[in-house]
Amino acid sequence: MIYIVILSILCLILLFWLVNLKNQIRSISRQLEKRLYDGSLNSIYISLFDSDAVRLAEDINRCFEKDSDTKRALELEERNFRNTIANISHDLRTPLTSIKGYMQLLGATQLSELQQKRIDVINRHVNELGVLIERFFEYSCLLSDDSKLAPESFCLTDEVTECLADAVPQFEEKGIAVNFNQLGHINIVADREKTIRIIQNLVRNCIQHSAGDINVSVEEFGEFVRITFSNPVKNFDEIDINRVFDRFYTCDKGSRNSAGLGLSIVKILTEQMGGRTFARLDGNIIHISVEIRMTINL
Numbered sequence: 162m163i164y165i166v167i168l169s170i171l172c173l174i175l176l177f178w179l180v181n182l183k184n185q186i187r188s189i190s191r192q193l194e195k196r197l198y199d200g201s202l203n204s205i206y207i208s209l210f211d212s213d214a215v216r217l218a219e220d221i222n223r224c225f226e227k228d229s230d231t232k233r234a235l236e237l238e239e240r241n242f243r244n245t246i247a248n249i250s251h252d253l254r255t256p257l258t259s260i261k262g263y264m265q266l267l268g269a270t271q272l273s274e275l276q277q278k279r280i281d282v283i284n285r286h287v288n289e290l291g292v293l294i295e296r297f298f299e300y301s302c303l304l305s306d307d308s309k310l311a312p313e314s315f316c317l318t319d320e321v322t323e324c325l326a327d328a329v330p331q332f333e334e335k336g337i338a339v340n341f342n343q344l345g346h347i348n349i350v351a352d353r354e355k356t357i358r359i360i361q362n363l364v365r366n367c368i369q370h371s372a373g374d375i376n377v378s379v380e381e382f383g384e385f386v387r388i389t390f391s392n393p394v395k396n397f398d399e400i401d402i403n404r405v406f407d408r409f410y411t412c413d414k415g416s417r418n419s420a421g422l423g424l425s426i427v428k429i430l431t432e433q434m435g436g437r438t439f440a441r442l443d444g445n446i447i448h449i450s451v452e453i454r455m456t457i458n459l
Contacts, residue, residue: 189218196225243301250298257294260287300408300422303429310352310434312457317347317356317386318379324360325377331368332375342378347386350456355430359451362430363390366423366449370394385436385452397445405440405449427451 192205204222264287268280325339332339349356367375371392378389394400404410408425427449428438434457439450 189221193221246297247301250294250301253290253294254298257287257291261291296422296426300426300429303426303433310457311354312350313353314348314350315353315356317349317351317388317453318343319346320353320357321360321377321379321388324357324364328364328368335368335371337368337371338374340374340376342376344378344380347379347381349386349453351434351453352457355434356453359427359430359453360388362423362427363388363449363451366390366427367392369423372445381455382452384455386455387450387452389448389450391446391448393445394447395445397442397447400442400447402440402442402447405447406438424449 189205192203196203204225205218264280264284268277268284272280322341322343325341367390372395373393376389376391378387378391380387380389401410406424406428408422410425424438424440431438431451431453434453436451436453439448439452441448441450
């Protein structure tokens, strides 16, 4: 009889320990979920006096600490990178401005036909360099931009039309025709300046990389409006479609005036307004799409 009592007591102790262990596992799961979804940085706490469970919690906390250290190091590296980009862009602007000034003085003097041709070539390269520097400067400013959005109501299709019209000389220079599929006037409430910069960068991307005529469309998709630029490209089999929005990625290695920042800038601006970016490749046709909310959420 006494053995039955002892066995019963042991079973009750074991049951109590198992229930407590299960509750602690649930507690650890809730704490991990809170860190994952709520951004909590608290360490995992466990009250069970079990060496293995305590060791598990300690190992998890050490992993969290290491992850936090790695994250802080990456954030510091990214901040240093942004500062470097901004400083380089600023430092290059001053000598470039001087070069342009002296080139203008040379252009105003009496030059032979050969000298004038050489001056024109230099001016073209100086202007290309200026565009690259401005792109770097714009990118660095965007990365450190913590200003609030300035939503206003405007017609998106009108802005797309105006940006395309401004680029007509460049399109004509490259012999590119633009087909704009405009399905009526679409009004949105968004940051107008950022939206225009998105469209301008999409236009510039087409001018730089298109190997033929361009198709542009603006369509409504639920709470979003989608802007799509489609154009043929050379060496389409060499394009990594999953990286086209990555900074410094360019499939045109021989281009002198592309730093691979245009679509990266598009992605940053779009995400700042709660939007999304997509890219797909159909044969030699690349489709770059941007989805902007019809009304941005502040």
